[in-house]
Amino acid sequence: MFEHLTAQKPDGILMLMQMYREDPRDAKVDLGVGVYKDATGNTPVMRAIKAAEQKLWEVEDTKSYVGLAGAPDFNDAMVNLVLGTTVPRSSVNSVATPGGTGAVRQAFELIRMANADARIFVSNPTWPNHLSILDYLGMETVMYRYFDDETRGVDFDGMIADLKTAKKGDVILLHGCCHNPTGANLTGPQWDEVIKVLQDTGATPMIDIAYQGFGDGLDVDAAGTRAVAAAVPECLIAASCSKNFGIYRERTGILMLVANGTDKAIAQGTLSFLNRQNYSFPPDHGARLVTMILNDDALRTDWMTELEDMRLGMLSLREQLAKELETRSGSNRFGFLAQHRGMFSRLGASPELVVKMREASGIYMVGDSRMNIAGLNAETVPILAEAIVKAGV
Numbered sequence: 001m002f003e004h005l006t007a008q009k010p011d012g013i014l015m016l017m018q019m020y021r022e023d024p025r026d027a028k029v030d031l032g033v034g035v036y037k038d039a040t041g042n043t044p045v046m047r048a049i050k051a052a053e054q055k056l057w058e059v060e061d062t063k064s065y066v067g068l069a070g071a072p073d074f075n076d077a078m079v080n081l082v083l084g085t086t087v088p089r090s091s092v093n094s095v096a097t098p099g100g101t102g103a104v105r106q107a108f109e110l111i112r113m114a115n116a117d118a119r120i121f122v123s124n125p126t127w128p129n130h131l132s133i134l135d136y137l138g139m140e141t142v143m144y145r146y147f148d149d150e151t152r153g154v155d156f157d158g159m160i161a162d163l164k165t166a167k168k169g170d171v172i173l174l175h176g177c178c179h180n181p182t183g184a185n186l187t188g189p190q191w192d193e194v195i196k197v198l199q200d201t202g203a204t205p206m207i208d209i210a211y212q213g214f215g216d217g218l219d220v221d222a223a224g225t226r227a228v229a230a231a232v233p234e235c236l237i238a239a240s241c242s243k244n245f246g247i248y249r250e251r252t253g254i255l256m257l258v259a260n261g262t263d264k265a266i267a268q269g270t271l272s273f274l275n276r277q278n279y280s281f282p283p284d285h286g287a288r289l290v291t292m293i294l295n296d297d298a299l300r301t302d303w304m305t306e307l308e309d310m311r312l313g314m315l316s317l318r319e320q321l322a323k324e325l326e327t328r329s330g331s332n333r334f335g336f337l338a339q340h341r342g343m344f345s346r347l348g349a350s351p352e353l354v355v356k357m358r359e360a361s362g363i364y365m366v367g368d369s370r371m372n373i374a375g376l377n378a379e380t381v382p383i384l385a386e387a388i389v390k391a392g393v
């Protein structure tokens with residue numbers, strides 16, 4: 001029967017990782033996959049993670065299963081990190097998941113269980129894997145306008161006009177912060193307007209927050225998510241620990257369902273049921289490290305300090321790049337790079353120019369011209385700026 005299998009569409013981001021690895025040139029710059037790198041190109045294990053791992057080795061006395069929903073202290077700590085004090089815990093249900101993608105997948109499945117006809121409104125553009133999973137699950141997607149190719153900011157009027165066409169039973173997928181792939185984000189007052197549309201239409205928000213702490217700080221980055229969760233009767237939140245704790249391969253994430261009008265035993269039970277069907281118990285190693293850090297004053301302080309250093313490093317690379325481009329192009333048309341937040345910026349170059357920069361200058365960015373800012377350092381910023389101007393972007 002397996003001879004009937006057909007080739008799957010390759011994932012553009014993963015394909016680029018492979019191409020970069022196989023490029024024999026020394027002078028090449030990897031701005032592809034969303035993995036944080038320091039100035040030497042290394043993705044470090046954060047200090048607090050190392051310390052927690054050492055401690056865990058000493059105290060862990062079993063590898064037996066945790067609960068289907070994950071370890072309750074992990075879920076509590078993550079709910080606190082994402083939601084702060086904004087939402088009464090009696091209305092929050094949660095399950096630990098394998099990474100943020102695991103949470104996104106469970107959320108989509110939960111939506112399909114609740115309403116097989118739900119349409120999922122996604123930003124144009126969004127993380128390609130959102131679309132791929134929705135397509136795989138056979139769920140209907142509707143694109144809402146988001147990125148303005150001219151200004152490289154948010155086309156907010158277009159976004160609001162499109163969101164107003166949603167109705168009760170539909171889901172609006174929003175990026176909590178650090179929009180992937182564009183780097184263009186909503187302001188506080190814009191979040192308030194989106195909330196108003198959610199309230200008027202009755203559509204359910206789903207927030208994917210994978211980069212909390214990479215934009216404007218842990219609390220500011222969660223402010224939109226918190227405001228939404230506090231203002232509507234129900235909401236889904238998929239959060240990842242891959243980036244802000246640097247534990248990509250440990251697959252650590254959480255799905256939260258804030259549901260005021262739903263029987264709690266049913267809401268929580270359905271989340272646990274979905275875990276059981278898909279992979280039974282969620283992974284625990286990364287979740288335990290995160291819990292140890294969030295619940296220990298010294299580890300938490302050290303983690304926050306290192307995370308803040310990473311964030312500020314990315315910001316200064318943004319500023320350096322915008323400045324280099326201003327000097328080389330003699331215009332401020334690249335100023336948006338310093339305004340964007342998070343790991344990514346969409347440069348706004350055509351696919352042809354993206355290929356040209358790769359072939360001529362060894363610059364690897366995703367086909368839609370998404371650049372991972374953390375892939376730069378002080379030496380490669382001028383190289384990138386030169387390549388961008390030379391290609392005629």
Ligand code: LMR
Pocket residue numbers: 013032033034035127129180
């Ligand atoms: C990305 O967008 O590069 C990351 O989220 C990694 C991935 O799995 O695509």
